[in-house]
Amino acid sequence: MTENHAAPIDPSLDLEAEILRLKKERNAVLLAHYYQMSEIQDLADFLGDSLQLAQAAQKTPADVIVFAGVHFMAETAKILNPTRTVVVPDLTAGCSLDEGCPVDAFRAWRAKYPGAVAVTYINCSAAVKAESDYICTSSNAEKIVRAIPADKQVLFAPDRNLGRHVMKATGRELVLWAGSCIVHETFSERRIIGIKERHKGAELIAHPECEEPILRMASFIGSTTALIKHVASSPNKTFIVATEPGVIHQMRKVAPDKTYLEAPPDDESCSCNQCPHMRKNTVEKLYLCLRDLQPQVDVPADVRARALVPIERMLALS
Numbered sequence: 144m145t146e147n148h149a150a151p152i153d154p155s156l157d158l159e160a161e162i163l164r165l166k167k168e169r170n171a172v173l174l175a176h177y178y179q180m181s182e183i184q185d186l187a188d189f190l191g192d193s194l195q196l197a198q199a200a201q202k203t204p205a206d207v208i209v210f211a212g213v214h215f216m217a218e219t220a221k222i223l224n225p226t227r228t229v230v231v232p233d234l235t236a237g238c239s240l241d242e243g244c245p246v247d248a249f250r251a252w253r254a255k256y257p258g259a260v261a262v263t264y265i266n267c268s269a270a271v272k273a274e275s276d277y278i279c280t281s282s283n284a285e286k287i288v289r290a291i292p293a294d295k296q297v298l299f300a301p302d303r304n305l306g307r308h309v310m311k312a313t314g315r316e317l318v319l320w321a322g323s324c325i326v327h328e329t330f331s332e333r334r335i336i337g338i339k340e341r342h343k344g345a346e347l348i349a350h351p352e353c354e355e356p357i358l359r360m361a362s363f364i365g366s367t368t369a370l371i372k373h374v375a376s377s378p379n380k381t382f383i384v385a386t387e388p389g390v391i392h393q394m395r396k397v398a399p400d401k402t403y404l405e406a407p408p409d410d411e412s413c414s415c416n417q418c419p420h421m422r423k424n425t426v427e428k429l430y431l432c433l434r435d436l437q438p439q440v441d442v443p444a445d446v447r448a449r450a451l452v453p454i455e456r457m458l459a460l461s
């Protein structure tokens with residue numbers, strides 16, 4: 144990994160136009176997650192959930208992959224494309240799930256269950272991926288777990304809420320790592336009930352990283368892409384969206400006549416429903432990473448080779 148000590152930005156530049164120009168000049172593709180700010184989403188060549196972004200990274204013929212998302216997503220792109228340059232707007236944009244699952248602790252946890260199969264959520268480091276049997280995302284976790292022979296014990300890390308959701312959906316007992324997302328654990332059941340009372344008929348839709356009481360109240364649970372598709376196809380007109388509100392930008396595009404209410408956090412004074420990592424990326428930093436091809440994301444060759452195996456297993460099953 145390399146840090147970006149960038150020369151200042153010329154204040155007369157039209158940054159959006161420069162980003163489009165530099166993308167062409169560098170034969171770069173801009174991949175962006177739905178939790179990015181709207182301005183970045185609108186500049187992207189490809190927008191998607193974690194699985195779709197990994198698939199896009201696998202297929203792209205571009206020389207440079209600019210990943211507007213968080214570190215584990217760009218790392219996955221690098222694992223799939225070791226010869227390409229992968230840059231990110233902000234190298235410090237991490238993920239609480241990744242931070243809560245250090246590789247040494249993960250290895251020690253695995254060692255307690257000899258013979259078990261480890262299914263690991265993509266929101267983790269390359270080093271943890273390298274110690275896993277299968278990677279999954281929120282859109283295919285159920286499918287991956289179902290693909291594992293019934294006589295095998297299954298370990299699921301690092302998101303316990305997604306793990307519990309998969310246990311419920313598959314009826315299969317999983318050994319869960321006790322991790323959670325700092326954004327999805329903030330939603331308030333009490334305040335959502337209040338919104339439902341004020342907006343009769345509003346449908347609660349949730350990402351599976353939300354805690355159990357929120358998932359129990361939700362009428363639809365899915366990945367960011369599944370949530371966007373759902374608002375377009377549902378006959379309902381008003382939605383309470385229990386995930387990072389960046390996703391609402393695309394919801395407004397696919398179904399502009401509908402109303403989207405952000406599920407509120409417990410603490411009324413904070414914006415803790417916004418991912419502090421995803422929101423580190425700005426148009427300015429995006430321009431700089433394209434201009435300077437820094438900061439780059441790298442993965443040591445031995446880790447990469449081992450991490451590729453469970454990622455490819457996931458892609459083959461998806």
Ligand code: 13P
Binds near residue numbers: 193280352
């Ligand atoms: P998706 O796979 O639904 O895009 O989720 C990514 C994520 O980080 C959720 O917090």
Ligand code: SF4
Binds near residue numbers: 266352418419420
């Ligand atoms: Fe990680 Fe949560 Fe941010 Fe997703 S929303 S990147 S899980 S901290």
